[in-house]
Amino acid sequence: MERIYMDHAATTPMDKRVAEAMTPIFTEVFGNPSSVHAFGRLARQYLDSARRTLARSIQAREKEMIFTSGGTEADNLAIIGTAMANRDKGNHIITTMQEHHAVLDAVQYLEEQGFHVTYLPVNETGIVSVDKLKEALTDETIVVSVMYVNNETGVIQPIEAIGSLLKDHQAMFHTDAVQAFGLLDIDVNREGIDMLSASAHKINGPNGIGVLYAGDDIAMASMQFGGEQERKRRPGTENIPAAVGFKRALELAMEYKLVRNDVYEQYKQTFLEALANHNIRYYVNGDAEQTVPSIVNISFPGTNVETLLTNFDLDGVAASSGSACTAGSVEPSHVLAAMFGRGDERITNSIRFSFGAFNTIDNVSEAADRVAEIIKRLTNERRQET
Numbered sequence: 001m002e003r004i005y006m007d008h009a010a011t012t013p014m015d016k017r018v019a020e021a022m023t024p025i026f027t028e029v030f031g032n033p034s035s036v037h038a039f040g041r042l043a044r045q046y047l048d049s050a051r052r053t054l055a056r057s058i059q060a061r062e063k064e065m066i067f068t069s070g071g072t073e074a075d076n077l078a079i080i081g082t083a084m085a086n087r088d089k090g091n092h093i094i095t096t097m098q099e100h101h102a103v104l105d106a107v108q109y110l111e112e113q114g115f116h117v118t119y120l121p122v123n124e125t126g127i128v129s130v131d132k133l134k135e136a137l138t139d140e141t142i143v144v145s146v147m148y149v150n151n152e153t154g155v156i157q158p159i160e161a162i163g164s165l166l167k168d169h170q171a172m173f174h175t176d177a178v179q180a181f182g183l184l185d186i187d188v189n190r191e192g193i194d195m196l197s198a199s200a201h202k203i204n205g206p207n208g209i210g211v212l213y214a215g216d217d218i219a220m221a222s223m224q225f226g227g228e229q230e231r232k233r234r235p236g237t238e239n240i241p242a243a244v245g246f247k248r249a250l251e252l253a254m255e256y257k258l259v260r261n262d263v264y265e266q267y268k269q270t271f272l273e274a275l276a277n278h279n280i281r282y283y284v285n286g287d288a289e290q291t292v293p294s295i296v297n298i299s300f301p302g303t304n305v306e307t308l309l310t311n312f313d314l315d316g317v318a319a320s321s322g323s324a325c326t327a328g329s330v331e332p333s334h335v336l337a338a339m340f341g342r343g344d345e346r347i348t349n350s351i352r353f354s355f356g357a358f359n360t361i362d363n364v365s366e367a368a369d370r371v372a373e374i375i376k377r378l379t380n381e382r383r384q385e386t
């Protein structure tokens with residue numbers, strides 16, 4: 001039985017071309033980029049070149065890119081680092097109920113430190129309201145964090161409208177773009193974004209490296225101490241092979257962006273049509289228009305998440321019920337709870353399928369056939385029990 005990976009929003013397979021770009025660096029470019037000698041200077045060239053490519057992709061400047069260990073650290077540093085450094089300007093933070101835990105847990109930590117946090121609701125289609133954000137803003141607000149694309153539903157948030165609302169406000173606008181970077185056209189200037197997080201392993205790059213874009217003028221406290229790297233905001237010797245891999249992954253993502261988006265849209269339609277052809281009852285969660293083609297979140301009435309995921313896995317289909325961090329424990333999705341309310345059935349019967357490099361039209365329709373058979377079996381069993 002062929003195993004079919006439909007969980008690219010959790011992580012992606014590394015592209016062979018990325019591995020090829022990284023391999024010689026491990027042994028040949030071993031200098032410390034902080035060293036002044038030729039070995040160090042060579043390492044610095046690779047690091048600077050990676051930083052330049054990442055910066056250009058979002059119309060930022062090279063010096064505004066801070067390498068981190070991934071999306072989680074970038075989110076933490078953006079939110080906690082700026083909140084701590086700007087305490088004299090206010091103690092209010094705004095975010096949304098549907099953020100990734102890398103943001104939610106960071107703001108919860110700040111609450112424990114005495115900051116006041118507003119959690120904005122989202123509507124039934126998973127979109128945050130710019131008007132509600134406007135109402136929540138006060139003279140004390142110092143950070144606003146709204147994700148670019150939701151990792152469970154794929155819904156795209158009104159980032160440019162939020163950026164323009166905050167243009168004349170002191171609050172710094174952070175967006176967790178981990179699910180958007182390399183997939184959508186991002187321009188931090190046009191969209192009024194002050195800080196942006198991204199991660200390499202979501203775009204067929206290596207694990208363990210991410211980046212935080214933070215505008216030059218932003219006061220940010222470091223959460224680590226010990227060196228001058230990354231303009232003192234993230235001290236520690238840089239990971240050159242990973243930076244090179246991140247650069248190569250981004251280049252490939254940009255080169256194939258349009259084609260990939262078309263292909264993923266085809267996968268999504270093929271998958272949904274196949275389910276419909278099998279007469280499966282389902283609902284797609286999240287806005288039908290404002291969404292990335294690579295993620296589809298589907299509710300199957302009369303089923304439950306744990307049983308579905310176990311049966312999918314037994315039949316070789318890898319999907320998930322939400323963020324990878326909570327999938328092991330199958331906690332109810334806080335994203336769907338924010339959209340539908342805590343008591344809604346969809347929270348207990350929804351699955352996220354996400355498409356990427358491991359998929360083909362054939363394995364997507366094969367996955368849909370397997371999923372359909374499982375749903376039929378489980379709903380029949382349930383009918384017989386009742």
Ligand SMILES: Cc1ncc(COP(=O)(O)O)c(C=O)c1O
Pocket residue numbers: 009010069070071072073075100102147149150151176178179199200201210323324
């Ligand atoms: C929206 C979002 N933010 C942050 C993260 C965390 O990124 P990383 O795994 O690189 O720490 C993820 C990963 O699932 C994500 O989807």
